Amino acid sequence: MSLHAFSELALATYCPRKLYYQQQHGWDPPDVSDRRALAFRYPELVDADDATLSALPIDLPPATYRERLATARDRVDEWSSLADPDRRDVLLTGREARGIAHKVIDGDPPIPSLVFTGTPPDEGVWTSQTVRVVAAAKALAWECQREVPRAYVEYPTHGVIRPVRLTTRRKAAYRKAVRAVESLDGPPPRLRNRAKCDPCEYADECGVRTRSLRSLLGL
Helix, strand or coil, X not given: CCCEEHHHHHHHHHCHHHHHHHHHHCCCCCCCHHHHHHHHXXXXXXXXXXXXXXXCCCCCCHHHHHHHHHHHHHHCCCHHHHHCCCEEEEEEECCCEEEEEEEEECCCCCXXXXXXXXXXXXXXXXXXXXXXXXXXXXXXXXXXXXXXXXXXXXXXXXXXXXXXXXXXXXXHHHHHHHHHHHCCCCCCCECCCHHHHCCCCCHHHCCCECCCHHHHHCC
């Protein structure tokens, strides 16, 4: 059985048809290294002055950014470990999927963390990112041969760190994504969600809209 990339599972949750076109055409991901690097500078940034923060690729005014980072510092138990993790950019290989965890805290149990450079939702984590985090946690659990019940998602350009519990519902979303990827033998139906379609680089060749993602994944 072939292993699925974490990114494929996330994209299958967001839009299976986009994953199909990406597999057909290939994809050169944008360079977000400068934005992701912020996730390893939290202690420095939480006290940085306006001039320092304004020169960085953050997406908020400096005062708001410091306030959010300070809130994360006060609420996140593993604050120091996330800023200076035991392992970084770790390739994890599980039973079904493989990919990179940007941070791994080697505790009891170990905790993976994924860093996303976009905008967080008002609460929680975007569903496609949740699936990617579950994939990472399950792969880490497979390697360690022990349960990994939680993880972190970080949005460093917004100063936001959020815990993710591997609930039954989140695991079910992961399973549906795995099935969606494994059944991808042709272009899936197009989404009805124009908010996703309009900015897509494959919009011109995508075809006629049919079923929704929720219908395809049985959500």
